[in-house]
Amino acid sequence: xxxxxRSVVPDACSRFGRPLLEVKGVSKVFKVNGSPKSILEGxxxxxxxxxxxxxxxxxxxxxxxxxxxLAGFLPHTSxxxxxxxxxxxxxxxxxxxxxxxxxxxxxxxxxxxxxxxxRNRAVGRGTVRREVERFLGLVGLGEFRDYLPRExxxxxxxxxxLARVLILQPKILLMDEPFGALDAQTREDMQxxxxxxxxxxSHTIVFVTHDVSEALVLAxxxxxxxxxxxxxxxxxxxxxxxxxxxxxxxxxALSRRLANALRRSRL
Amino acid sequence: MRxxxxxxxxxxxxxxxxxxxxxxxxxxxxxxxxxxxxxxxxLPHPRDVGLAGLRYVFGELGxxxxxxxxxxxxxxxxxxxxxGFGLAVLLGIPAGLVSGRVAIVERxxxxxxxxxxxxxxxxxxxxxxxxxxxxxxxxxxxxALAAFFPIYLNAAAGASQINPLLLQAGAMMxxxxxxxxxxxxxxxxxxxxxxxxxxxxxxxxxxxVLGELSGVPDGLGAVIMDARxxxxxxxxxxxxxxxxxxxxxxxxxxxxxxxxxxxxxRRMS
Numbered sequence: 001x002x003x004x005x006r007s008v009v010p011d012a013c014s015r016f017g018r019p020l021l022e023v024k025g026v027s028k029v030f031k032v033n034g035s036p037k038s039i040l041e042g043x044x045x046x047x048x049x050x051x052x053x054x055x056x057x058x059x060x061x062x063x064x065x066x067x068x069x070l071a072g073f074l075p076h077t078s079x080x081x082x083x084x085x086x087x088x089x090x091x092x093x094x095x096x097x098x099x100x101x102x103x104x105x106x107x108x109x110x111x112x113x114x115x116x117x118x119r120n121r122a123v124g125r126g127t128v129r130r131e132v133e134r135f136l137g138l139v140g141l142g143e144f145r146d147y148l149p150r151e152x153x154x155x156x157x158x159x160x161x162l163a164r165v166l167i168l169q170p171k172i173l174l175m176d177e178p179f180g181a182l183d184a185q186t187r188e189d190m191q192x193x194x195x196x197x198x199x200x201x202s203h204t205i206v207f208v209t210h211d212v213s214e215a216l217v218l219a220x221x222x223x224x225x226x227x228x229x230x231x232x233x234x235x236x237x238x239x240x241x242x243x244x245x246x247x248x249x250x251x252x253a254l255s256r257r258l259a260n261a262l263r264r265s266r267l
Numbered sequence: 268m269r270x271x272x273x274x275x276x277x278x279x280x281x282x283x284x285x286x287x288x289x290x291x292x293x294x295x296x297x298x299x300x301x302x303x304x305x306x307x308x309x310l311p312h313p314r315d316v317g318l319a320g321l322r323y324v325f326g327e328l329g330x331x332x333x334x335x336x337x338x339x340x341x342x343x344x345x346x347x348x349x350x351g352f353g354l355a356v357l358l359g360i361p362a363g364l365v366s367g368r369v370a371i372v373e374r375x376x377x378x379x380x381x382x383x384x385x386x387x388x389x390x391x392x393x394x395x396x397x398x399x400x401x402x403x404x405x406x407x408x409x410x411a412l413a414a415f416f417p418i419y420l421n422a423a424a425g426a427s428q429i430n431p432l433l434l435q436a437g438a439m440m441x442x443x444x445x446x447x448x449x450x451x452x453x454x455x456x457x458x459x460x461x462x463x464x465x466x467x468x469x470x471x472x473x474x475x476v477l478g479e480l481s482g483v484p485d486g487l488g489a490v491i492m493d494a495r496x497x498x499x500x501x502x503x504x505x506x507x508x509x510x511x512x513x514x515x516x517x518x519x520x521x522x523x524x525x526x527x528x529x530x531x532x533r534r535m536s
Contacts, residue, residue, distance in 0.1 A: 073435055091438040103432035107454045107531035116450070117440040148534055168440065 018085055019046035020204050021070070021172055026079035027229075028065055038229035039065050043079070045223060045232060047172065050202040054209055054219035056258065058265065062230025063208045067176050070206065071097045083171060093117065096165035098178040102157050104149040104164075110156075111136065111145040114164045135163040138197060155186040159193070166197070172204045179214070191217050195242060212258045216251060217244055222258060226265035234261045311501040319501040320508065323490075333490065333502055341513065343485040344475055347403060348517070351410025352471040359415045359467070360460065363422025364452060373423070380419065388413040388474055396481055406478025406486075413474040414467035421466070425459025426452060454531035461525055461532055468521055472514040487513075 028040040040062045047053050057063045068074040070081060072091035081088045083095065104113050115132045123131075136142050139159040144152055149160070158178055165173065179187040191214065198205060209215050215222045219238050226233040236258065240250055293313060299305055300312040307315075319333070326334035366373040391409060399405040429452060437451045453460070479488025487510050494502035525532040 071435075071439065073438070091435065093439065093441040095439070097435070097439055099432055099436070101432060103430070103436045105433060105436075105451070105454070107457070107534045120440055120442060120446060120450075165439075 020049045020051075020084060021045075021047040021206070022080075022082040022085075023070070024080050024082070026066070026069060026076045026081060028062070028069065028074070029077045040069075040076075041229040041231050043230070043232060047204050047206060049204055051220050052198060052205045052207065052218055053221045053223060054207045054215040055223050055225055056209060056212065056215045056262065057225030057230070058227060058262065059210060061225045061227035061265070063210075063225050064176055066225075066230065067097070067174050067206065067208050070172075071095055071174050073097075093168045094171045096168055096170035096173055098158070098161050098165060098173065098175045100177045100180050102149065102154070102161075104157055104160055106149050109146050109148055110141055110152065110160050113149070113160055114167055117164060117168045131167055135167045138166070138200075139163045139193065153186075154182050155190060158182070158190060162194070162197070166201065166203075170203070172206065175205060175207045177208055177210065180209070180211075187214070192243075194218065199242075212255055212262065213246060215258065216240075216255055217246070224258065224261040224265060233265050236261070308498075308500065311504070316501045316504045316508075319499070320505040323502070323505055324509075332497065332499070333494070333505075336485075336490070337509070340485050340487050340490055341509075343483075344479070344487045345513075347406045347478065347486065348410060348468075348471045348475050350403075351407045351474070352414050352468055354407065354411040355414035355418050355467055355471070356464065358411075359418030359463070360422045363419040363463070364426045364448070364456065366419075367423035367426025367428075367456070368452070373427075380416070384416045384420075388470075389477060392477060392481065395478075401481050402483045405481060406475065406483070409474045409478045410471045413470045417466035417470065418463040421459045421463025422456060425456025425463075428459070429455040454529065454535075457529060457531035458535050461522070464521060464525070465518055468517060469514065472510060472517070476510065 023043055023045045026040060026043040027038065029036045029038050031037070043066060045053070055063045055066065065074065069076045070088070072088050072095065088095065105116065108116065111132055114135055115128055118128045118131060136145055139162055141156060141159055141163070144156060149157055152160075161178070179190045182190060194205075195218065197203075207215075207218055209218075216238060222236045222238060223232050224234040224236065225231065236254070238254060240248070240254070244251055296310070297313050300307070300310060322331055322334045324337040328335040362376065366376050388409060391412060392405075395405040395408050399408055433451055433455055434447065437447045442450060475486070476488035476491065479486040480492045482492070483489050487506055491503050491506040494500070494506065527533075
């Protein structure tokens with residue numbers, strides 16, 4: 001399904017003619033042992049409204065750093081990051097992050113974790129309860145509402161992480177290898193869940209991964225990153241029907257193409 | 268069969284386990300005194316200590332030198348511990364949390380606090396007596412000073428070891444400083460904070476006795492000192508046992524209070 005044909009279009013999209021996210025010539029230089037080391041160089045990318053793009057790269061290519069810059073956790077050295085044409089300034093609820101590791105609040109139950117972000121806003125109790133209910137249902141955790149994070153599995157934790165940011169209605173979801181620590185089966189389930197939610201809610205998603213097949217299952221567009229310094233090497237649109245079968249010849253062909261691009265990216 | 272029997276024995280013994288050592292000590296004490304192995308002016312018979320304790324706690328005022336004084340003494344001591352410990356909490360937790368998060372504050376405070384910490388609390392006593400005289404102020408000063416360090420250090424450790432992802436997650440949810448401090452930093456550091464509070468309260472009782480030894484009219488430490496002067500060794504022992512009991516109870520109350528007040532204390536420790 002192509003993003004424009006999906007039924008629900010977030011308000012942000014209809015108001016806005018330009019791409020939702022624009023990254024222009026962003027670079028990042030870290031000091032390593034006193035000498036500057038270029039981590040990211042001349043990154044240009046855009047994400048249209050409701051688009052799901054994957055940043056594919058080997059470990060160490062700077063893809064997580066790029067995501068942290070988009071989230072506002074790290075300042076960039078030069079270039080600019082625009083969200084709806086406005087420069088981003090520090091972290092904020094319009095750009096929500098799903099981390100690779102467990103970042104749930106260990107002293108809050110599943111339900112309280114999901115409600116926390118809304119409680120911070122001037123929203124009535126009834127609304128909070130209704131919204132929490134809706135997102136608990138969406139990620140299928142209704143029965144586990146009273147569990148603490150340490151009492152649920154890794155896959156369930158990432159479901160909670162998804163629900164607690166979706167409830168904030170962010171303009172863009174930034175996902176940093178969110179399923180990297182899960183077993184293969186759970187990872188597939190989570191990919192399915194993410195696509196299902198994405199088709200319902202039409203979020204714009206930037207998804208970081210090192211896994212070719214994950215990128216191909218999910219993305220509208222894959223950006224292959226090279227390293228030292230991190231840069232965008234190649235942009236490959238994925239025009240396959242969803243749900244995508246991993247044994248389809250087109251899938252396999254693209255998969256080979258991406259694998260080759262990754263191999264080349266080493267240099 | 269044998270292992271089942273053993274299991275049964277352990278289940279019966281388990282609740283009694285903490286009392287095995289005290290009971291053994293009591294028994295040894297009893298035997299030693301009963302046989303007259305140690306003269307009573309060094310170690311009085313447990314029966315005499317028990318009776319002195321009963322008179323002290325339940326007797327009527329004026330019947331004997333210590334009769335019925337317990338309630339007043341305990342109240343006076345609790346007041347001093349409460350005030351001194353409270354002061355240490357009020358200073359130690361905010362200072363600890365800030366220096367655990369802000370490198371420049373840690374750099375500013377670290378040397379001084381660790382330097383002061385190296386001074387044994389007892390060496391402050393002469394100075395405190397000169398500054399504050401004998402009584403409440405000196406005791407309060409000593410308790411607050413001694414309890415401050417474990418509270419401060421543990422709060423700082425808790426704040427610096429908090430998972431940075433939790434603070435990032437808060438920032439992403441739009442938490443500002445206040446919300447981030449009370450909603451994330453304090454709950455996240457709670458296990459450490461609680462350890463610091465328990466250590467601090469324990470030390471408060473130790474320094475209570477030190478403060479009261481300097482010669483105040485009432486209080487559990489004062490009774491011990493007074494009993495030494497007047498040769499009532501059984502009252503020294505009564506004082507020691509009572510302070511142990513009250514100290515243990517106050518630790519339990521502190522834990523329950525924290526668990527009652529904070530989700531994080533309930534769910535993370």
